[in-house]
Amino acid sequence: MKIVLFGYGKMGKEVEKIALERGHELILRIENNEEYDISEADVAIDFSVPSAAFNNITSCFKKNIPVISGTTGWLEDYEKAVTICKKNNGSFIYASNFSIGVNLFFELNDKLSRIMNSNYNYSPSIEEIHHTKKLDAPSGTAITIAEQTIKNSSIKEWCLQTNRAKVDKESIPISSKRIKDVPGTHIVAYESRIDSIEIKHTAHNREGFAHGAIIAAEWLINKSGVYTMKDVLNLD
Numbered sequence: 001m002k003i004v005l006f007g008y009g010k011m012g013k014e015v016e017k018i019a020l021e022r023g024h025e026l027i028l029r030i031e032n033n034e035e036y037d038i039s040e041a042d043v044a045i046d047f048s049v050p051s052a053a054f055n056n057i058t059s060c061f062k063k064n065i066p067v068i069s070g071t072t073g074w075l076e077d078y079e080k081a082v083t084i085c086k087k088n089n090g091s092f093i094y095a096s097n098f099s100i101g102v103n104l105f106f107e108l109n110d111k112l113s114r115i116m117n118s119n120y121n122y123s124p125s126i127e128e129i130h131h132t133k134k135l136d137a138p139s140g141t142a143i144t145i146a147e148q149t150i151k152n153s154s155i156k157e158w159c160l161q162t163n164r165a166k167v168d169k170e171s172i173p174i175s176s177k178r179i180k181d182v183p184g185t186h187i188v189a190y191e192s193r194i195d196s197i198e199i200k201h202t203a204h205n206r207e208g209f210a211h212g213a214i215i216a217a218e219w220l221i222n223k224s225g226v227y228t229m230k231d232v233l234n235l236d
Contacts (some may be wrong), residue, residue: 007048014210061090072140096140098212137176
């Protein structure tokens, strides 16, 4: 594959490393708002910043280039991006986390949250820990977990937990911590007066995120439509 990479920070460099190891070619690395010609690309991978993601993604749809996006913090424009994708018969996968392990973790929580919904004495909570340079809080992965849990329960919303905040019983509290050099840890806990049940995913490095993004890009080639990592991993 000939890959255009939007964003060349730590994640972008990890994507480049995995792509080259798997025999692909990076033909363009795009940072900031520089001018670029992406017409020769087979696929675009976006790990940029929230303010640039929508324009990066939709510019590819208009040139019939498949897009993989792992940028979080721009999802207020997600439905507009999907509309543009479909209008141009494009192909698109967005994921808050491309790690294969995390996507299996999503499946575990989906099953667990359905089971726990029938046990009303348990209250769910989420904790996420990331490196100090992560801009958004809570993480996109934590939001995905919360929305998944809400879908499977009578809970109405999630809230960012602070030390002083009181949590409504109809909300899922998300605790966000920032610690130097932590790639990403997510813990989902279901707690009652008598015991607790937890599931946890710990990333040891960024390789899993990049590896999953490349696998998704390989899978998306020659397809049209809007997909998720459930499709890539055949989890349905």
